[in-house]
Structures are given as C-alpha cells and as structure tokens.
Amino acid sequence: MKFEAVTIKDIAKALGLSTSTVSRALRDSYEISPETKRLVLEYSEKINYQPNPIALSLKEKRSRSIGIIVCEIANSFFSQIINGIESIAYDKGYNVIIAQSHESYDREVINVQYLASRSIDGLLVSVSSETQDLKHLKSLHERGFPIVFFDRIVDEMETHKVIVDNFKGAYEATEHLIKSGYKQIAALAGSEYLSITKERLKGYEQALTDNGLVYDEAYVKHCLHGGMLYNEVENALNQLLKLKKKPDAIIASADKLTTNCLRYLKKRKLKVPDDMGLVGFSNLDLTDLLSPSLSVVRQPAFEIGEVSTELLIKQIESKRGITDFERIVLPPQLLIRESSTKESV
C-alpha cells in the first residue's frame, strides 16, 4: 500500500481532456474557457490534486529551496537568525534546509557539497571556526551559484555579506569595563581564523588605547571552537589567572565563551563583578538569570537572518548576474546591568 499521488494525467483522463488543457486550466491561463476551468478546478479540488514540486523543479531548473550552513542550531544567536531567515523565505515561497558544521571544517565541506548536490537555489553561510581553505565555496561561487555570507564572513570572496558591527560591540563593551573602573582587561576570543574574532579584538584594542591602557597580547586568549568545549575556555582562563598581573575583568566575545566563562568563574568561586568584571557577547535570553551583574552585547540576530535572506533571494531571482555586492553592517546593542560597575560593590 504505497502512497500514490494524483497527477495532471489522472485529471485529464477522468475529464476527457488533454494534459496541457488541464495544466493551463490549473494555472488559470487566458486561453481556457471558463467552463473548462470550472470543471478542472472542481475536479482537482475534489480529488485533492497537489502539483508535484519535483517535476516542476526539474523543468524550471530551480528547487525553490535555500540552504543554510551554521555551526550549531542549539545556539541562541543562530537559532534566532534561522527564525529570521525562515520568516522571509517562507514568505517568498522558499523552503529552507539547515545543515550544521558543529565547528568542523570537514563537516562544513561535506554539507556544502551535500546541499549543492540537492539542487538548492542558493546558500546562506556562516563558516565554521576551523575554516581557512575556501575552495568548497569558491568553486560554487565561480560557477555563478548564489551565496550570501552572514556574521562569519569571508574577505576573499565577492558576495553579499551581512554582519554586525563587531568592532563597535567590542569597543563599547571594553569601554564599559574601563568606565566601571577595571584596569587590566583580558579578552577571551574565538577562533583566530574568523572575521568576527579579528574585528572584535580590534575594537577591544582600540578601546584600551583610546583610554590610555596598554594592549598586551598575553591578555588575549583564543578558543578555536568558539567556547563550545568547556576545556578550551578552562585552559584559556587558567592561563590568564596565572599571569603575574592578573586580569580584573574579561570580555568574552561569543555566546558560548560567555556562558562557559561564567561556569569557570563559578567553579573557581569567583564572583562577578566583585572578583572579576565581565561583559559577554550573548544572545541567550537567560543572561539576566545567569548572572545578576552581567552586561551583554546583543546582536540583531533575527534581522541578520531577514536581511541575508532578502539579499539571497534577490540574487537568485535576478536574471542577469549581480554586479555589485552589498555589505550590510548592523549595529549591536550593549545591554548594561547597573550592578556591573565596580563601584557598586
């Protein structure tokens, strides 16, 4: 007992018409008589006819679906982005296929190939923190395949890009710590391969120097997996706390870095902000519960998803290739919890 779908042929046979007539009637073509249209429409309704999108895709050489590649959907930042993507995509009749790299370059390559071979019409990509070699994406892009990068973008490819002003986010976060009285601010950063990491560190450095503090590489620690693994964060923080002049504050520049940093501080029974100042990048809606004194940099995730998708679909649907690619920079938001100033202790 297998599921057999109704086709245009069945309708044609039942009504004594040709398939083309039925096809045209269903598409409400002007060349079909009202009478025939009514007949066809009524009958299709009755037997619950559903056009086969696969046949359509084959014919039209488009699948009306777009692929998304992110590191992890179980990350509030990315799941919010996905909600933004969906809202636009579904609105415009596109389906969405999500693949996770889990921060692994190999999985990213496999996913890209998999999605491309599944005949998606375009790709929304935020690269993994391991990614350096880009040939898996370049080869697609060179063949004119629509790709839009968001958040974790790639300099060497000419495409639409949607990012957050990471420099600004980190600058303001660092400055907030300085204004709160901290003198020795360390940076807990993600993979050094990522654009976002570099930009955030620049903001951090600039804020320090603008405020008369010295930038010292010893106070910058990278976590290749963006803090996904607790051990990474633990090692980094252990090293920071071993420095002759211990940091009195930390800026954690990613979602998981922030939560795992909190976990570490808690384990070591270090209180925020009494023992250690902290500002973290985080889109988790629970930060107020996690720590009463945690100021966070919040990213406009939903908007990133919306904007990226609009650009991608625009590119997909433009007949001639797009010549100039946009680079959209959205502002982050620094949410300050008052109790996080050092004076308030």
Place this chain on the structure above:
Amino acid sequence: MKFEAVTIKDIAKALGLSTSTVSRALRDSYEISPETKRLVLEYSEKINYQPNPIALSLKEKRSRSIGIIVCEIANSFFSQIINGIESIAYDKGYNVIIAQSHESYDREVINVQYLASRSIDGLLVSVSSETQDLKHLKSLHERGFPIVFFDRIVDEMETHKVIVDNFKGAYEATEHLIKSGYKQIAALAGSEYLSITKERLKGYEQALTDNGLVYDEAYVKHCLHGGMLYNEVENALNQLLKLKKKPDAIIASADKLTTNCLRYLKKRKLKVPDDMGLVGFSNLDLTDLLSPSLSVVRQPAFEIGEVSTELLIKQIESKRGITDFERIVLPPQLLIRESSTKESV
C-alpha cells in the same frame, strides 16, 4: 551568467558515447567494459559531474528527504533531538527539512501541507501545544504517508511513536521534593491538550497519593504555550501564591516552564530552595549555572531523535506497509543537586 550544471548528456557527447552507456558506467554496471568505465569516470571527475538529485527524485518517486515539525528549534530539548535526527538521517543518505510551529496550530497545518507538497518521503512530528484537530496529519497518514510521532504524540493515530517515560520523570521529581521535606507541592504544567502534560500530571498525582499527600487541582496550573510566554507563567504562579495555603515547592514540567519559573521566583526575590522548592524538566546545559539548587529531569533527547528517525526510515524503505507500529518509551533521568533538599538550608 547563470549556473549551468554538467549532465550525463554532456559527458556522452564529449566522449562520443550514448547517455545510457555513461549512466551505466557511472553506476559501475557489469555490462560496461573496464576501458569505457575508466574513460567515463575520469572525465566526469575532471569536469566535476554531479548527478541531479531532482531528476532522480522524479524518476524514483522519492526525494530522500524527511520533514521535521517541532514547536521551536531554539529550545535545547528540540535542538538536541534534531541533532539526533540528523546524525541518523545523513548517515542513511537522507536530507532533513525543519519546520517550526512556534506552538501555533495554524502554522503547524501550513507547515505540514508545505512539507507534504515538497515531496518529502516521511514526517517526524511533535505536535504544537494548541493542536487538537488532527485532520492535517490524518489525511496524509490515511494515504499511506510515513509519519512518526516523537515526544508530543497523538493517541488517535496508529503510527510509530517515540516518547519519554513522562509518568516516571514526574513521579520521581515529585517524590524527590517530598523526600526533601516539602508538603505542599504545586505543578506548573504545559498545555492540557498534550500527551506529555497529561502523563506528567499523572506521575505527579501518583507520587503525591503514594506518599500520603492529597492531590488538589487548585495546585495545578496549565500554560497553553508551554511556558514560552513569560506572562503565562507569571499568571499561573501568581495564582498559586494567592492560595490560602501557599505551595512550598513547585514541579515545572517543561523546559521553558522551568526557566520562566526561575525568572519569576527571582523577580519576586524568592530563593530556591529556601523559599520555594523546585524541580524542573529541562534539557538546558546551563541549569547548574541558573540555580545552584535546581534538580532537573533530563530527557534523552538525542536518542529520541535517533530512534524516531530509524523507525521512520525503516517505514519509508519497507515496500509493504508496516503492520504493527512500535511505541518506544525511553527513560528520563533525574539529576539531583544535593543542595536542593530542604534540610540543607
């Protein structure tokens, strides 16, 4: 400048062969000479030939993709399930398409229709908390379309079902509170339409009566949206705290109920467990950070995903219809934090 894929035809033309020969060579058919095979394989490799899955789908009447319907991917329980689903699906060559209902019945119906019309081979469903009418799923199921329910299942449909032992989870959670010295335990429950809610409440009730406490409906509050909206939880808890005999403990029977309950208690400056005992269902990996004294019921989410997907794919790939459907019940895990006993105060 449009992306033009290489087809079997191009290879045939270039090599002076017929398409059927090329097709067979690519599939390593025994009827093709080693020489020809080598030729074809080498050339396809060179020009990076990728078979068109859409043409394949049309021919084979299967898309090798399965649909997932959940309420929310930004919920650790469901994102863990999705990881489990992916791991099996990709392993078996299936693609996964995720749709979110956001706890809305209307969106669920739209998504089911959308996915079904996208020619997926099967559907993994966890219904929304609003869902009562099942005709959108029944009509598919009646036509022999493979559906597997997980977690939030539906009694009236004969399909594979994968669930957690909700009775047990709630029973043990409630008993833990009782053993910890609480006498007046309230239940913060999800939508009353959901199977999981009913089962959890049964476990709660049984634990009470087994331990000589009375079950009183006034101490049970439902949140239609499963705690997704803070207001829901706030209203429910406000009502509970207005009772002449206030509850001294709460069992929160879903992820979002737990976190929003914590948020409420914090707002009201009620400490756990001093002012209020609490055990929550939660798959969030941050519960230890959220509250130092929060025991949680953890669900085997990844496993749910794996098992459901195995069942679904088995059903998809079985030629004859499946006659007896399995109902798999996985055990939850009660994670006890020692400081949560009332005596420890």
Place this chain on the structure above:
DNA sequence: TTGTATGCGTTATCAG
C-alpha cells in the same frame, strides 16, 4: 479554445 509534441536529467527496457 483545445490538443500534440518536446524537453528538463536520469534510469530501465529492449535491441543490437
């Protein structure tokens, strides 16, 4: 206004 034929990319069937 309607019908016939063709093609999208692939595989299966039947001939050679």
Place this chain on the structure above:
DNA sequence: CTGATAACGCATACAA
C-alpha cells in the same frame, strides 16, 4: 558490450 527509446510530472511552443 553499447545504443536507442520510453518514462517519471509538468509546462509550453506549436498545431489545429
């Protein structure tokens, strides 16, 4: 061993 042809479901150019 290899090639020609039909078929999957649909839309459309071309005929009638």
